[in-house]
Amino acid sequence: MQKLIIKGKKELSGKISISGSKNATLPILAASILAEHAIIKNIPLVKDIFTMVDLLNFIGLKTKLIKKNNVIEIYNKSKNINTLAPYKLVKTMRAGVLVLGSLLTKYKKAKVSLPGGCAIGTRPVDLHLFALKKFGAKIKIKDGYIIAKARSGLKGANIRFPSISVGATENALLAAFKAKGKTVLKNCAIEPEIIDLIKFLKKLGANIHVKGRSISISESKKKTSSVLHKVIFDRIELGTYMIASTLLAKKNLVIDKIDPKIIQREINILKKIGIKIIQKKNSIIVKKREKLKKISITTKPYPGFPTDLQAQLMVLLTQVKGKSKIKEDIFENRFMHVPELRRMGAQIEIKNKTAIITGPTKLTGAEVMATDLRASVSLVLAGLIAENRTIINRIYHLDRGYESLERKLKNCKAEIQRI
Numbered sequence: 001m002q003k004l005i006i007k008g009k010k011e012l013s014g015k016i017s018i019s020g021s022k023n024a025t026l027p028i029l030a031a032s033i034l035a036e037h038a039i040i041k042n043i044p045l046v047k048d049i050f051t052m053v054d055l056l057n058f059i060g061l062k063t064k065l066i067k068k069n070n071v072i073e074i075y076n077k078s079k080n081i082n083t084l085a086p087y088k089l090v091k092t093m094r095a096g097v098l099v100l101g102s103l104l105t106k107y108k109k110a111k112v113s114l115p116g117g118c119a120i121g122t123r124p125v126d127l128h129l130f131a132l133k134k135f136g137a138k139i140k141i142k143d144g145y146i147i148a149k150a151r152s153g154l155k156g157a158n159i160r161f162p163s164i165s166v167g168a169t170e171n172a173l174l175a176a177f178k179a180k181g182k183t184v185l186k187n188c189a190i191e192p193e194i195i196d197l198i199k200f201l202k203k204l205g206a207n208i209h210v211k212g213r214s215i216s217i218s219e220s221k222k223k224t225s226s227v228l229h230k231v232i233f234d235r236i237e238l239g240t241y242m243i244a245s246t247l248l249a250k251k252n253l254v255i256d257k258i259d260p261k262i263i264q265r266e267i268n269i270l271k272k273i274g275i276k277i278i279q280k281k282n283s284i285i286v287k288k289r290e291k292l293k294k295i296s297i298t299t300k301p302y303p304g305f306p307t308d309l310q311a312q313l314m315v316l317l318t319q320v321k322g323k324s325k326i327k328e329d330i331f332e333n334r335f336m337h338v339p340e341l342r343r344m345g346a347q348i349e350i351k352n353k354t355a356i357i358t359g360p361t362k363l364t365g366a367e368v369m370a371t372d373l374r375a376s377v378s379l380v381l382a383g384l385i386a387e388n389r390t391i392i393n394r395i396y397h398l399d400r401g402y403e404s405l406e407r408k409l410k411n412c413k414a415e416i417q418r419i
């Protein structure tokens with residue numbers, strides 16, 4: 001079991017380059033089933049991506065991952081496609097459930113393992129199945145698998161989601177791609193990663209229009225079977241490093257390979273706390289700040305404050321004077337980082353779904369345990385600002401979603417190593 005050892009209080013300086021978005025790459029890999037040939041660039045080399053590629057290979061696609069260029073080339077010309085997503089692959093990477101929409105709309109059947117829960121919640125897929133049934137799919141659950149059939153193909157539908165779900169919106173978009181006739185989806189998630197998936201599907205010939213939380217999809221005449229796409233940057237990785245630089249930048253830290261407009265909301269929230277951010281075309285400069293202001297915030301679907309940045313923001317707020325509040329309104333159990341941060345000296349109490357953070361508090365290094373992807377990176381941030389040494393166990397959680405985290409931080413003078 002690998003660990004990270006961090007020596008805290010090192011000032012950071014230099015430049016961090018942001019990788020491609022894991023949460024855009026995963027649905028786009030699922031969408032590559034709909035193409036005959038796809039070249040996808042700027043993909044992050046993280047565990048979840050490798051698992052999704054394993055799943056595509058298992059289904060029968062031919063993939064060529066060129067790691068040194070962060071590019072993958074995918075061919076789907078085989079006749080014997082295996083429309084099965086097995087438990088062993090889906091259990092470690094829940095987004096495997098996204099192949100359901102692609103397989104169903106193209107091959108009229110799919111057998112996909114129920115993804116099961118994870119540390120942050122039960123993670124149901126009822127909204128995914130609700131949408132697919134509206135397209136005319138026959139769905140049954142048997143032995144932990146979703147068995148979906150649509151003998152005469154899927155039919156376009158008008159679907160209003162009862163609640164906002166990123167994954168269910170993505171599965172519905174994939175299903176709509178080859179559904180007969182027009183589809184209108186309402187009350188959709190509209191995260192930048194979904195807009196990137198829509199760009200990919202448009203390159204494959206779909207007519208898609210987004211208006212507010214409504215998305216309409218219709219087949220277009222000009223069908224193309226080959227697509228080239230560059231995945232957007234990872235806005236959660238960006239937010240993580242913006243928080244790190246605020247806490248530790250010597251003077252300032254440059255973060256590049258991004259489009260600041262896409263995360264203008266998150267930037268505005270961090271500016272409200274007092275973080276000094278200078279925006280350039282493809283980069284931002286974050287200046288070290290002493291005076292930060294307390295804040296009360298609730299996690300919301302985009303364009304609200306992302307739940308995936310909640311743990312990282314919490315670490316920042318331990319250094320801010322006064323009582324700040326974060327309400328976690330998306331997942332039922334996403335405060336696992338709190339007991340670990342408390343062991344490092346943070347003053348955080350939880351009332352219902354709200355964490356109340358009293359700052360500023362001096363954090364001291366400790367041996368801690370990662371529990372889920374974003375909680376583990378919040379422990380890295382805490383280790384960077386704490387006195388002495390922090391040892392983080394179970395860092396396989398980190399490897400699922402952060403490409404070359406130690407290398408990027410070491411390049412900015414952090415003292416961090418993996419053993």
Ligand code: EPZ
Nearest residue numbers: 023095123124125126127128165166167168308330331373
């Ligand atoms: C996506 O998960 C992301 N994962 C998550 O990032 C992210 O936290 C989440 O969206 C919210 O932004 C990927 O994109 C691979 P949801 P997803 O469906 O699609 C409930 C990370 O750290 N719900 O928007 O699973 C659900 O339980 C990961 O990279 C249902 O009730 O999120 C949750 O409470 C963690 N029924 C809420 O909706 C359903 O059928 C939002 O979930 C589906 C979801």
